[in-house]
C-alpha cells in the first residue's frame with residue numbers, strides 16, 4: 001500500500017474540525033499517487049493516472065511562467081487548448097468554467113438565451129427536460145436539473161423550469177416535450193445514477209423530435225467525455241453530436257475545470273457580458289488539458305481504452321458474485337448478487353485497491369492509461385473479495 005497511510009489522526013481531526021462535513025470519507029489519507037492501484041481515478045478525473053511525466057512537465061512549466069491572467073487578457077494555453085478541443089470534437093467554440101456543474105450552468109444559460117433570442121421573452125420558451133435518475137451537479141440550477149428526488153430537499157426554492165422524464169420512456173418524453181421547452185439535457189451513460197447507458201431507440205426519438213421542434217440537445221459528458229468510454233465523446237457510440245456538450249472530470253487530467261462546447265447554431269449566443277468566470281480558461285489548467293487531449297484523443301489510445309474495458313469484463317464474467325456488468329470502455333458498473341457495494345469498496349481499500357460505487361453497484365473508472373499489470377493487480381484483489389464467501 002505504497003502511497004497510502006492508515007489514518008493519520010492529525011489530518012482526520014483537522015478535516016473533521018475545519019472542513020464542513022458534507023462528505024462521507026473513507027478513513028484513509030492519500031499522500032501520494034505513486035504506486036496506488038486505483039480503479040477510481042478520483043472519480044474519473046486522473047485520466048492519465050498519477051504523475052504522467054508530460055502532463056507534469058506542461059503544468060510545472062506553466063506554473064513557472066504565468067499562473068493566472070483572468071479573462072481581461074488573452075492567454076495562449078487556453079487558446080491552444082480550445083482550438084484542439086474544437087478540432088477533435090467538431091464543435092465551433094467553447095466556454096471555460098471550473099467544474100462539471102459550472103459547465104452545465106453555462107449550458108442551461110446558453111439554451112435559455114438561444115430561445116429568448118429567437119422566440120422572444122413573451123414566448124416563455126425556457127423549460128429544460130432532464131431525465132429521472134440523472135446527475136448534473138450541486139449548484140442550485142444543476143441540482144434542480146438533477147432528476148433524483150432524494151436530493152431535492154432543504155434548499156428551497158429550487159430553480160424553476162426543469163421537467164423530469166423517465167429515461168428510455170418515449171411516451172413520457174413526447175408528452176412532456178411541449179411548446180415551452182427549449183432544451184433536453186441528458187447523460188448518454190448515467191454515471192452517478194448507476195452506470196446506465198441510454199437506449200439507442202430512445203436517443204433516436206429524442207434527436208428526431210428535438211430537431212423538428214428546434215429544441216436543443218445538451219449532452220452532459222462531464223463523466224463520459226475525454227475518452228472514458230473508448231470514444232472521445234460517448235455520443236459517437238450512438239451516432240450523435242449534441243448542440244451543446246459539457247465536459248469536465250477527466251478532461252484536464254486532475255486540475256479543476258469544465259467546458260461547455262457549442263455547435264454553429266449555439267456558438268454566438270453568449271455575447272459580451274452575458275456569462276463569465278474569473279478562473280475560467282486558467283493557463284495552468286489548460287496547459288495540462290492540452291496534454292490530455294494529445295493523448296486521449298488518439299484513436300489507438302481510445303481503442304486501448306475499449307480493449308481494457310473488455311478485458312475487465314472478461315475477467316469478471318465468471319465470478320459467481322457478479323450479477324451483471326453495465327457501461328462502456330473504462331466506465332463500468334458491476335451489480336452484485338449478495339455483497340453490498342459499499343462493503344466491497346471498504347474491503348478493497350483495506351487491500352490497497354481504490355474503487356467507487358454508484359447506487360447499489362460497484363463502479364470502476366480506472367485511469368485511461370492504466371497498464372495491464374495494474375489492471376491485473378486490481379482485478380486480483382477485487383475478485384478475491386467477491387469470491388470470499390465470508391464477506
Ligand SMILES: *Cc1c(COP(=O)(O)O)cnc(C)c1O
Pocket residue numbers: 098099100101102104135136137138187191192220221222223248249
Ligand atoms: C460529476 C458530474 C457532474 C458535476 O461535476 P462537478 O465537477 O462535481 O461539479 C455533472 N454531471 C455529471 C454527469 C457528473 O458525473
